[in-house]
Amino acid sequence: MTTRLVQIHMKARDDSALGRFWAEALGWGVSSEGPGVTNLEPVGFDYPDPTAVCIDIVADPMPKTVKNRVHIDLATTSAAHQADLVARLKDLGANHIDIGQGDVPWTVLADPEGNEFCVLEPRSIYRDTGPIAAVVVDCTDPRAMARFWGEAMDWTVHEVTDEHAVLRSAKGVGPYLEFLSTPDVKTVRNRVHLDLRPYPGDDQAAEAARLRALGANDIDIGQGDVPWTVLADPEGNEFCVLTPL
Secondary structure (H helix, E strand, O other), rough: EEEEEEEEEEOOOOHHHHHHHHHHHHOOOEEEEOEEEEEEOOOOOOOOOOOEEEEEEEEEEOOOOOOOOOEEEOOOOHHHHHHHHHHHHHHHHEEEOOOOOOOOOEEEOEEEEEEEEEEEEOOHHOOOOOEEEEEEEEEOHHHHHHHHHHHEEEEEEEOOOOOOEEEOOOOOOOOOEEEEEEOOOOOOOEEEEEEEEEOOOOOOOHHHHHHHHHOOOOOOOOOOOOEEEEEOOOOOOOEEEOOOO
C-alpha cells in the first residue's frame, strides 16, 4: 500500500476569482465539482497522473492572517521568460511582496488573496516539471519530514540536508515536493495543504492507519462527515487521504 500526491487544496474567500487567476497563471483548465469548489488541472489531463499536481480551491470565509507554510514555485526557461511571466502575473492581479527574501534571483509575489508564491529564475532541475516547479513546505526539520513523507508516498527522496529535502514522483515526472527549513513555528491551520490518494484497489482506512504508524495524527478541522480522512504530519501540517482512484 502507498499513496501519491495528487493535488494541493487552497482556501479562498472567492474560489471562482482565485481559480481564474491560477488558471491563467498556469495555462490550465477550470472546472467545478460543486458550489464553493474550483478545480484546476492541465487541459486534456487524465487525473490522477504524476505529470502534474492539480489544485482544488475551496471557499472559506476565514481571512489569511500569517504567511502560508505551503506555497508554489513556478518554473521559467530563460531570464526573458521570467520577466515576462512576472509582468503577466502582475497584470492578472499579483503583487510583489517582501517576506525577508533579500537579494535573490527569484521573484516573490502574492496572488490576489495574498498567497505567497515564487517565480524562479531558470534552473535546469525544473526544465521538465511543467509550469509548477515545486510545491514547497516550510518546516523545522527537513530530515524528519523527508523520512515521514518518503514513507507516506511512493515518491523518491532525491536530496536531504539540514536545510532542505527534495522528493519527486518515482516516475521522474511532474513537480518536486520540497521541505525548507525555517525558524517560524506553525500557529494556525494551513490555508494550503496536500491531498494524497491511494491507488485503485487499496484500502483507505488501512492506508490512514499506516500513516498514523509513521507519525501522522488524526485532526479535527471541522470537516464533519466526509469521505476523506484528515490527518496532520509530524510537524502538524494538515493533509487529506482521499478515496482510492
